[in-house]
Amino acid sequence: MxxxxxxxxxxxxxxxxxxxxxxxxxxxxxxxxxxxxxxxxxxxxxxxxxxxxxxxxxxxxxxxxxxxxxxxxxxxxxxxxxxxxxxxxxxxxxxxxxxxxxxxxxxxxxxxxxxxxxxxxxxxxxxxxxxxxxxxxxxxxxxxxxxxxxxxxxxxxxxxxxxxxxxxxxxxxxxxxxxxxxxxxxxxxxxxxxxxxxxxxxxxxxxxxxxxxxxxxxxxxxxxxxxxxxxxxxxxxxxxxxxxxxxxxxxxxERYGMTETLITVAARADGPRRPGAVGQPVAGVETRLVGEDGAQAPHDGEAVGELQVRGTTLFSGYLNRPEATAAAYAEDGWFRTGDVATIGPDGWHRIVGRSSTDLIKSGGYRIGAGEVENALLAHPAVREAAVVGAPHDDLGQEIVAYVVADGVAAEELIGFVAKHLSVHKRPRQVRFLPELPRNGMGKVQKQRL
Incomplete structure (x- = not known):
């Protein structure tokens, strides 16, 4: 070849x-x-x-x-x-x-x-x-x-x-x-x-x-x-x-992928572009959503689940780690990305984030960090934003926002999000930083937050 x-x-x-x-x-x-x-x-x-x-x-x-x-x-x-x-x-x-x-x-x-x-x-x-x-x-x-x-x-x-x-x-x-x-x-x-x-x-x-x-x-x-x-x-x-x-x-x-899968989902040059969405599976790739109960989640644009993929672009395994390779796949051979997503009836994907850091379970609600981050970024004073879930005795997790902003108080940002999204999606805490920790590819390192 x-x-x-x-x-x-x-x-x-x-x-x-x-x-x-x-x-x-x-x-x-x-x-x-x-x-x-x-x-x-x-x-x-x-x-x-x-x-x-x-x-x-x-x-x-x-x-x-x-x-x-x-x-x-x-x-x-x-x-x-x-x-x-x-x-x-x-x-x-x-x-x-x-x-x-x-x-x-x-x-x-x-x-x-x-x-x-x-x-x-x-x-x-x-x-x-x-x-x-x-x-x-x-x-x-x-x-x-x-x-x-x-x-x-x-x-x-x-x-x-x-x-x-x-x-x-x-x-x-x-x-x-x-x-x-x-x-x-x-x-x-x-x-x-x-x-x-x-x-x-x-x-x-x-x-x-x-x-x-x-x-x-x-x-x-x-x-x-x-x-x-x-x-x-x-x-x-x-x-x-x-x-x-x-x-x-x-x-x-926009497009989506991982080191293990290469790029599996992308918007097309000859198709629509939707802010916050990454498109449809590329040729040779299939995707599905799996809920916490192990059942496939519907592709209705609302239900969230772990995104799983299979196809021609996947890796051959982890070097010298057969156990880790096996654990990365579901029993029926689909690769478990660890990312949470929604898929619409037309096959368009929206990535909520990593299940470990970007899916926040607060007061019985399942909230995607990215949605709250985009709401914060719509405020003219906010330059950067990252949202995580922190342990909370009553809610299970509370929404905490880390922002880089000028001349704005935490209370104003909390109220701003509450007006643009459902009230339960508002941050309970806002913490101001001079900059967000990022890796070499520009991804926010939420584990450090």
């Missing part, structure tokens, strides 16, 4: 095929450098790369894929304990001294589609990070499904500045360009001015990136000529969606 046809000359060649910051390589140069590395690492059990935003990282990943050696991207800011755990767990040698000037032919033999292409490590919020095994077939299936959903072709120029050690930045943002034949312009950091200057047709960002772009009207207006804006990795706040629509003329496409 030709996973990345751009490297085999399927789309010809372009001198600016992949640009990261001020440096660029053609597809032919990338293939030559990857071929040289593949010859050097052939037969290794796994290789690791410190995944900086650089052409060296891209060549390291492509060299591993060409050699059929699983690649383990490591966050550049990982501490010594995390790095040691990943290297030891994966049995991987850390690559160093990658030479972009080396050239050799790519191996003629293609690894099997079932071969592990990447080992991506989870965040480790519930224990030591686990290695997620992603096969070449799963990656190809997902990229083809997204190319269909987003009309993503060789005529596009993809722009993003996301980290190269996650699904969003690496699988979609690098391998996706090499599979579809689109140019890639990586901005190193996702600054609004860099996005504005990139002249792309297709832009990837996380909500933090889009929030900053919406706060820079000149940069946002510069994206008006683009074809599609894509947001993922966390829910895009409704006010940010509205601001981007006003400033750019685009309604962003």
């Amino acid at each position: 030709d996973l990345l046809p751009a490297l085999s000359g399927h789309f010809g060649d372009r001198p600016d095929a992949v640009r990261i910051g001020d440096h660029q390589l053609s597809w032919a140069d990338l293939a030559g450098a990857a071929g040289a590395l593949a010859a050097r690492i052939a037969g290794a059990p796994a290789v690791a790369v410190t995944a900086t935003a650089s052409l060296e990282t891209v060549v390291a990943v492509l060299g591993g894929l060409a050699a059929g050696v699983p690649v383990v991207p490591i966050p550049p800011d990982s501490g010594p304990m995390e790095r040691s755990h990943i290297l030891g767990d994966a049995g991987a040698e850390l690559l160093a001294g990658i030479d972009l000037g080396e050239r050799a032919a790519m191996p003629s033999a293609q690894p099997s589609g079932e071969a592990t292409a990447l080992i991506l490590y989870t965040s480790g919020t519930t224990g030591a990070p686990k290695g997620v095994l992603l096969s070449r077939d799963a990656i190809a299936a997902d990229l083809d499904a997204l190319a269909d959903a987003w009309a993503w072709t060789a005529d596009d120029t993809l722009v993003h500045g996301l980290p190269l050690y996650h699904v969003h930045g690496l699988v979609l943002g690098v391998l996706g360009a090499l599979r579809t034949g689109s140019r890639l312009a990586h901005t190193v950091r996702p600054r609004p001015e860099a996005y504005a200057a990139a002249s792309g047709t297709l832009y990837f960002g996380v909500p933090t990136v889009w929030h900053r772009i919406a706060g820079d009207p000149a940069a946002a207006r510069a994206l008006a000529p683009a074809r599609l804006l894509v947001s993922g990795s966390a829910a895009l706040p409704v006010p940010v969606f509205a601001a981007l629509r006003e400033l750019t003329g685009h309604e962003p496409v």
